[in-house]
Amino acid sequence: MRKILLLLLAWFVVSGGISYAQRTAVKLTPQKQNKVAQDITQNAPLRKCGTMEYLAKQEAENPSLIQSRLDFEEFTENWIKNNQEYLNNENKAVVTIPVVVHVVGTATVQNFAIDARVTEQITILNTDYAGQNTHSMASFATNLKANTELQFCLAQRKPDGTATNGINRVTTTTSTYSTNNLVKTHAPAWDPTKYMNIWVCNLGTSLCGYAQFPSSGINSTYGVVIHYNYFGLTGSTGYPYNLGATTTHEIGHCFNLYHIWGDDGGSCSGTDYCTDTPNQADANYDQWTGVHTDACTTTSPGIMYMNFMDYSPDITMSNFTPNQKVRIQALFASGGALYSMTQNNLGCVPPGGTSVPTVTTTAASAITNTTATSGGNVTADGGATVTARGICFATTQNPTTSNTVVNSGTGTGTFTSNLTGLTLATTYYVRAFATNTNGTAYGNQVTFTTTGGTTTGCDTTNLMTSGLPWYSFACGNNSYGDLAKANYYASSTSGQTIQDIGVDFIYAVGTTGTATISVWSNAGANGSPGTVLGSKTVTLSTISTDVNNATTTWIHLSSPVTLSGPCYVGVTLPTVAGDTAVILADTSATFSYNVAWEQWDGGLWYTFNDPNVDSWGIAAALGIYPIICDPTTTVTVPTLTTSAATTITNTTATCGGNVTSDGGGTVTARGVCWGTSTNPLVTGLHTTNGTGTGTFTSNLTGLTTNTTYFARAYATNSAGTAYGNQITFTTTSVGIDVTGLDQAIKIYPNPSSSNVYINLGKYSIENVNVYVYDALGKEIIVDKKINSEIVTYNFTNQSNGLYFIYVSTPDGNIVKKISINK
Ligand SMILES: [Zn+2]
Known part of the structure; x- marks a missing residue:
């Protein structure tokens, strides 16, 4: 909407200022007061997240954390600026984060947060972070519900490498914990650079949970603390926070997401640093449906009360936006605070067990009309040797190894892959891959467009x-x-x-x-x-x-x-x-x-x-x-293949080619060139077989008997001459028949309906070679270094007709014609 655009523009201007003013008191509408009454009835407070107060307390105690947060935001902004494609359809590889759930407290907590609650919560996290939560987006576009490319697993091995179910139960006598982090002393964190730590405990009557922002350090207090009563899905989990969204919200803070209303105490000046979340005055507590506006966003589609970073009831919460997603992804990129989570992290793999490798794709570079360079980085072998790696690419999204593949070695580490034979002015999609015994894993997709055919030399006249x-x-x-x-x-x-x-x-x-x-x-x-x-x-x-x-x-x-x-x-x-x-x-x-x-x-x-x-x-x-x-298409040399030689005689052979692309220019000459050395050129012996694209046949004549030749198809346009693949063939020979050889070797019966026998006589220990050709010169049998008196060839599966049996002995060669008649 045009006016919305103006509002958005205006918002960009005024939202430059950043406020971390703490929301002091919630101004309750009558509706909210009713809600409070209802919540009290149901023994649930208004959603209260302690994260911003915890941050303020940390920064008051350690003012250097303020600069750390500003530096952090600068890194995030720059990363997003340089990775705009992730705001749209370009996805990073999915990162699966090992989770340890510390259930800490009295028997009440332990009996509530049973293993089933923990499993439920992991499932909810995976649904929410994959953009699969089915709650309504009201009037918002569905593409504002992003897949963050993050998943979670209950840890399968501890930091010391021993087995675990990812649940760490610590029974204490402490009835109520607070934001003072005592719970993290009672159950110390597992290595926070490799595991997401979730502490579940009793947080009293006014707090649903709190989190530590990554800017405060990936240290022993990094993670989330969740009130046990709002953890998981079933049991007596407290309405309206009974669907697990509290943990989704708090982990959002751990991933550098701010409250959607910008924590500005109801003004419209705060920001959550996301351009795709509407300006919002304050937290929502109500179960809104449809379009809901407020003082900061007065027109449809209204404020995004269904965002996980709001305070709405769980039944309302539905999405993270693409901008929130890209803020999260910046953490896991090289140089990001949680990059370590992606490096050789086996927390999700049981001890002794293995998984598929982890690989990322390198952005394309050195892009020309027909070539480009990409590659990847196998950051983890999954515990098993990486037997293949490289890139696959296609002109459609999400290529796999069934598309075009460039293999680039084995093992972990970075590799470079060269893409060749590309079409000019065409968009390609590339993913790195890595294979071990558990399967093939793919990296993030990158895309590029080959040059040529566009603006080079644009005729400005x-x-x-x-x-x-x-x-x-x-x-x-x-x-x-x-x-x-x-x-x-x-x-x-x-x-x-x-x-x-x-x-x-x-x-x-x-x-x-x-x-x-x-x-x-x-x-x-x-x-x-x-x-x-x-x-x-x-x-x-x-x-x-x-x-x-x-x-x-x-x-x-x-x-x-x-x-x-x-x-x-x-x-x-x-x-x-x-x-x-x-x-x-x-x-x-x-x-x-x-x-x-x-x-x-x-x-x-x-x-x-x-x-x-x-x-x-x-x-x-x-x-x-x-x-x-006007068109300024850049012409490249043609693309073509060479067909195999057929009808090979003592002195002639038939060959040809297929010009599959004219490179943007007219093919003015084509044919086959040949010689007795590899990579023959058109400057040597060659045929001329017309012009343009498509298949053609070339007759090679004047050949020498019993000689090996190399041949390549060629095609020429204004950009030059291109060659097809090289083929090789050997002319036949009947000229050195030795008297007696003919009598010494018997081939029978002739004609035959199935088996043909060759009695090699005195040559049966002489490493004789036998070649059988059909009437078109196609080689159908090659049998080398024979060391038996009689060899048998079965022609049951061959067509009726004439065949040539060519026997090569140290004394010379014979060729015999036999007829197959079934
Ligand atoms: Zn919060």
Whole structure:
């Protein structure tokens, strides 16, 4: 929604200030007072999380922690800035964190937090952190429910390597614990760099739990403390905190998430450092449904009361957002505070047991038209030798080893993998993999687009901006369903071609999904955009990245569009709630009639004919400015394969090839070159067999008998000559038959219906070699170093027809023709 965008912009401006003011008292509405009454009845307090008070206490005692927190936030911000793709569809490898649950306290606590409660809670954590919680998102887009790529297991081995069920029971006489960390003295933490420590105890009547932020140190007090009455799912777990969300919330703090309302005591100035959570005044305690607004967010979809970092009843809590997810992921990245959790961590594996390896994927680099470099890092072998590792890639998401694979050694550690044979101007998806006896594990997906065919050498003399203002207008999909924005290009002429289009977006939010950049004819009603002449989709994450880098978003149409006159160029946005992108270059421009058009949800196009009705409230000028170039496709050498040699005689053979890609240029020559040395070139002996792509056959003549040749198909275009794979073959020989040899070796019966026998006579101990060819010269039997008098070959599975049996002895060779007749 346009006005929402303005509000968002305004919010970005005012939310620069950070407040850690503590919420002092909850101002209770009558409804909340009723809730209190209800809760008292049910022996449950209003949700109270002690984390921010605990943080304040820590920082008061040790002021250096304040700087530590600010440094921490700077690292997080920078990491997110450099890893924008994780805000969208790019996922990191799933990290599974070993958990130890210390159940500490009297028999009451022990009898309540039984093993089944613990197991329930781990299941809830895995559901919530995987984005699988099924509670309602009300009016919010479903893509705001992120999979954090984190999972949890009850530890299977202790830090000392011995077995455990991940539950550490310590019976004490302490009836009530508090935020003073006594519970962590009664049950000391397991190595916090490898385990998530959860202490379950009695926290009295006003506290559901508390956590330690990672900025305070990954130390013996790092972890969460949960009131036993709100831990797990069944038993007498206290409503309204009976569905395990307290632990999800507190671990969120451990993962550097702040309360969604920004802990600003009800003002709209605090922040949770997330751009995709609406500004919110204060904590929610009620079981809201549908759109709920407050003083800081007054319009739909309202405040995100279902976020795990709010205080809502468990039945209401539903999601972490993509921004919250990426804050969490920054912790587990190299240099992050919890990176150690991902390194050789066997806490989830029983002693002596093994698991699949852990591997991450290296971002692509050295990207050319047809090659790129990636690789990975096998950070843990899972306790078993890594027998294969490398990368797999494809033009579709989440490639596996059934796609194209580049093997890159064995074992743990980093490796580099070179991708070759790629297609220019194409997007690829890459994942590292590592295999041991337990299976194959994959790293995070990375993506890149090969160069070529885009803007290199763009012909700026053909920019179709002549006579147009270099101004743009706001563009975004929104709750009133605008589908597309397009700009009219009056100066384009018949016969002109368009293949590359650049659009400057200046703002992007809601970066999930794809937009489509299109060229339309002007043949629609009243001169509006008509037929789509060409288009290409682009991910909103790409647009978002371009916005952040202040660069133009370029697309390359798969084939050039030839215009018949004026046209439209513009963007179709996904139909998701919320603003998605803005094209806006200059807010001071004057109106120009019939330049900018927008398509409403009914599919009809309307011109912008009055800047005053621009519902953004911006006196925006009316025209986007795609930069359009003539095709500048970079030509690469062709791609081809060589076919195997057939019909081999003493002096001739048949070969050929298949030109599978012309590299973007016309193939002007093709054929096969050959020689007696490896890697023959077209400058030597060669055939010429036409032009263009596809298969061709080549007849090689003038060969020498009984000689081994090497051959390669070739194809030439303006970029040069490319060669196919090398094949090899040996010409036959009948010229050195020795008198007597023919009598010494008997081949029978002829014709035969099944078995053919060769009696080698005196050559039976002479390491004779036998080759059998069919009538087309295809080798069907090779039998070397024979050391028996009679050898038998069964032709039952061969076709009827003539076969040549070639026997090579130290005294010479014979070839005999036999007929198979079944
Ligand atoms: Zn909290």
